Amino acid sequence: MLSTRKTVAATILGLTMVTASACSQGGSAATNNPNAEGGKTQAATAPMPAPFDAGEVHVAIVQNTGQGDYFQQYLNGTKLQAGALKMKLDVYDAQGDNATQASQLDQAIASGVKGIIVRHGYADTLCPGVNKALKAGIKVVIYDVEIQKCSPDAVQTQQSDAKMASLVLDQMATDIGQNKPVGYVNVLGIAPLDRRNVVWEQYKKTNTWTQKFFTGKYSSSTATDTAPMVYNALQANKDVVAIYAPYDELTKATLSALDQANMKDKVKVYGADISTADIELMTAAGSPWVATGATDPNAIGAAVTRVLALDLAGQLTTKNVEFPPILVTQTMLREKSIKNMDDLRAAEPSLNISDTASAPWIPAIKF
Amino acid sequence: MTQAVTNKTGQQAPQPKLIKQAAPASELTPLMRVQDAVVKYGFVAVTVLLFVYFAATEPAFATSDSLFAMLKYASVTAILGLGMTFSMVVGGMDMSIGSQAGLAVQMAAMTMVFYNMNGTTAGLVVVGVGILVGLVNAFLIVYCKIPDLLATLAMMFVIQGVKLIPVDGQSVSAGMVLRDGSVAPGKFTSTFLLLDRGTLGPVPLPVVIMLVLALVSWFFLSRTKWGRLMYAVGANPEAARLSGVRVGFYRGLAYVLTSTFASVGGLILVSRIGQGDVNAGSSSLLEAVAVALVGTSVLGAGKANAWGTLLGALLVGIVLTGLTMKGFQYYYQDTAKGLVLLVALVFSYTMSRKKVRYTPAT
Numbered sequence: 169m170l171s172t173r174k175t176v177a178a179t180i181l182g183l184t185m186v187t188a189s190a191c192s193q194g195g196s197a198a199t200n201n202p203n204a205e206g207g208k209t210q211a212a213t214a215p216m217p218a219p220f221d222a223g224e225v226h227v228a229i230v231q232n233t234g235q236g237d238y239f240q241q242y243l244n245g246t247k248l249q250a251g252a253l254k255m256k257l258d259v260y261d262a263q264g265d266n267a268t269q270a271s272q273l274d275q276a277i278a279s280g281v282k283g284i285i286v287r288h289g290y291a292d293t294l295c296p297g298v299n300k301a302l303k304a305g306i307k308v309v310i311y312d313v314e315i316q317k318c319s320p321d322a323v324q325t326q327q328s329d330a331k332m333a334s335l336v337l338d339q340m341a342t343d344i345g346q347n348k349p350v351g352y353v354n355v356l357g358i359a360p361l362d363r364r365n366v367v368w369e370q371y372k373k374t375n376t377w378t379q380k381f382f383t384g385k386y387s388s389s390t391a392t393d394t395a396p397m398v399y400n401a402l403q404a405n406k407d408v409v410a411i412y413a414p415y416d417e418l419t420k421a422t423l424s425a426l427d428q429a430n431m432k433d434k435v436k437v438y439g440a441d442i443s444t445a446d447i448e449l450m451t452a453a454g455s456p457w458v459a460t461g462a463t464d465p466n467a468i469g470a471a472v473t474r475v476l477a478l479d480l481a482g483q484l485t486t487k488n489v490e491f492p493p494i495l496v497t498q499t500m501l502r503e504k505s506i507k508n509m510d511d512l513r514a515a516e517p518s519l520n521i522s523d524t525a526s527a528p529w530i531p532a533i534k535f
Numbered sequence: 536m537t538q539a540v541t542n543k544t545g546q547q548a549p550q551p552k553l554i555k556q557a558a559p560a561s562e563l564t565p566l567m568r569v570q571d572a573v574v575k576y577g578f579v580a581v582t583v584l585l586f587v588y589f590a591a592t593e594p595a596f597a598t599s600d601s602l603f604a605m606l607k608y609a610s611v612t613a614i615l616g617l618g619m620t621f622s623m624v625v626g627g628m629d630m631s632i633g634s635q636a637g638l639a640v641q642m643a644a645m646t647m648v649f650y651n652m653n654g655t656t657a658g659l660v661v662v663g664v665g666i667l668v669g670l671v672n673a674f675l676i677v678y679c680k681i682p683d684l685l686a687t688l689a690m691m692f693v694i695q696g697v698k699l700i701p702v703d704g705q706s707v708s709a710g711m712v713l714r715d716g717s718v719a720p721g722k723f724t725s726t727f728l729l730l731d732r733g734t735l736g737p738v739p740l741p742v743v744i745m746l747v748l749a750l751v752s753w754f755f756l757s758r759t760k761w762g763r764l765m766y767a768v769g770a771n772p773e774a775a776r777l778s779g780v781r782v783g784f785y786r787g788l789a790y791v792l793t794s795t796f797a798s799v800g801g802l803i804l805v806s807r808i809g810q811g812d813v814n815a816g817s818s819s820l821l822e823a824v825a826v827a828l829v830g831t832s833v834l835g836a837g838k839a840n841a842w843g844t845l846l847g848a849l850l851v852g853i854v855l856t857g858l859t860m861k862g863f864q865y866y867y868q869d870t871a872k873g874l875v876l877l878v879a880l881v882f883s884y885t886m887s888r889k890k891v892r893y894t895p896a897t
Contacts, residue, residue, distance in 0.1 A: 258860065265814065274604040277604070278600035280595040357706040386814075
């Protein structure tokens with residue numbers, strides 16, 4: 169006979185498999201993210217053109233990483249807009265692993281989708297896949313990968329990083345003036361951060377700021393991994409008056425390092441990106457984060473999906489779409505007592521880009 | 536073990552008792568027979584069933600494009616898993632395998648981009664460095680007597696850090712600005728990029744490499760004296776030593792082989808990425824361990840083996856591709872990966888009546 173242990177094991181095994189199969193029978197994996205923003209669907213005023221008039225259009229998003237506030241909101245916008253357009257959206261998430269992203273792009277192509285959104289990653293890695301997809305007649309919309317050189321036919325979209333950096337750095341120059349010791353927290357080799365870096369180099373030179381340190385690490389837990397690096401840099405450079413950290417995970421790391429080093433009142437932090445969590449951090453009592461450049465990732469995620477829809481319908485007239493950012497300051501957030509993204513959208517309607525890349529037949533999502 | 540082991544003086548050594556003898560067939564109850572069948576064929580059956588299920592419910596799943604994409608995806612994991620199989624056969628585990636793949640990525644990129652060498656040179660440099668790292672691991676484990684897990688854990692951190700020193704922590708890409716302000720002279724050669732992007736007929740090259748390496752591993756482990764002795768060392772190093780087996784040599788050899796496979800896996804990775812990505816390989820360790828462990832349960836082997844590892848990698852590939860097509864997010868996929876491993880472990884550790892030969896040394 170089977171021993172008790174074996175019987176227990178067999179039961180566990182059986183249950184595991186039942187659970188596993190129960191999951192896969194479930195079909196839809198749509199979950200409600202507690203942080204997800206609702207978004208209102210604006211009614212379309214025209215009938216849908218082909219291929220949208222013939223039922224569900226199968227598309228995919230191949231994203232480099234989905235972790236962090238920004239990317240979660242981005243995907244939320246993408247999902248809502250895809251839903252409103254009755255698209256079946258497959259989500260491929262490489263979790264920051266570039267080789268995996270290349271494989272997932274291959275898989276998306278093989279799965280027979282009509283359109284693909286490629287979000288972040290290396291041009292060198294994604295180029296063969298993107299060209300393969302285009303050759304197979306799949307529409308490809310790229311977000312934030314500089315791929316024009318090798319895939320000129322792909323549609324390029326991005327938020328204007330140069331503008332985002334210059335808005336914030338103008339503010340920084342006004343606040344601290346010239347000839348000051350400053351810190352820099354960034355990671356090079358990632359397209360949007362590289363573009364912000366170019367602007368930083370210019371401002372550093374123009375304002376004769378002395379860069380006392382340059383640190384930062386991009387990983388699956390950027391904020392946690394970067395914080396101790398910034399803390400150590402601060403220990404060695406207690407004279408810095410401002411730090412530029414142009415990505416909100418890096419900005420968070422900088423805030424936590426300043427907190428730990430007890431230097432919150434001495435150093436001003438200039439960041440990038442915005443989310444409800446970021447707004448809380450900026451408006452917290454004694455927060456050193458004074459300015460950030462903002463786009464609404466929800467709105468961008470939705471807008472990129474509309475670009476793909478226009479492309480699928482053969483109505484896209486440009487190969488390059490940019491989404492403009494705005495400057496958000498701590499003073500403004502406090503004066504208008506803005507607590508979350510909804511408040512911010514109400515105060516700054518320009519964040520909502522539901523008119524960008526739209527058409528009468530598209531039920532645009534407004535956040 | 537059917538092969539007789541001879542000691543130094545040429546006498547027949549007593550057979551080390553590697554596995555608990557199964558009861559003679561006549562004593563087996565029907566339940567035990569079922570249990571044996573489940574242990575032996577359960578895992579293969581799960582793989583086949585999942586494949587059939589996905590193929591039947593997702594029309595795009597079983598297309599040749601999709602299957603080749605899946606095999607290509609699985610190839611690096613499979614190759615690293617095969618590498619891990621060697622160290623697991625001798626009763627150890629190489630924690631540094633992922634960082635070694637990352638090192639290979641960086642070395643290949645530097646050879647071509649910084650020093651403007653061709654792809655073949657890059658390949659030779661990478662495999663050479665891989666063998667060197669394997670020798671260091673072997674030295675630490677065999678000569679310095681540091682337990683496998685601990686030595687390779689330390690090496691994992693060392694390699695992760697060391698590989699970034701010459702590149703100032705940056706990903707190496709063509710046209711980058713070097714320390715002295717000049718622009719890097721080289722780029723990834725098109726021949727080198729073929730390693731991942733090329734095909735042999737309809738079959739992607741990395742899949743061919745994976746299959747060849749699986750065949751080589753199987754032959755080495757099961758059909759050569761060296762391979763058989765590695766299993767003996769892993770099952771009972773003391774018995775192997777008393778039988779005259781040079782235990783240290785075989786353990787060392789296993790780590791050198793692991794590293795060599797890690798460097799080949801890294802070469803495919805870098806060819807896939809097209810840049811010296813600093814994060815490459817960081818997720819590879821756990822995947823390699825997982826597929827090699829899954830492999831121990833295939834056909835009731837109860838020990839790390841080449842075909843088992845390959846099947847493990849394919850099963851993980853099938854599950855991930857299928858779940859993605861069904862619209863599951865990555866965290867469901869991680870859960871599924873974990874469950875696959877768990878089921879495999881239950882097959883081989885709990886349900887099998889055979890003593891499992893793989894137990895980590897520390």
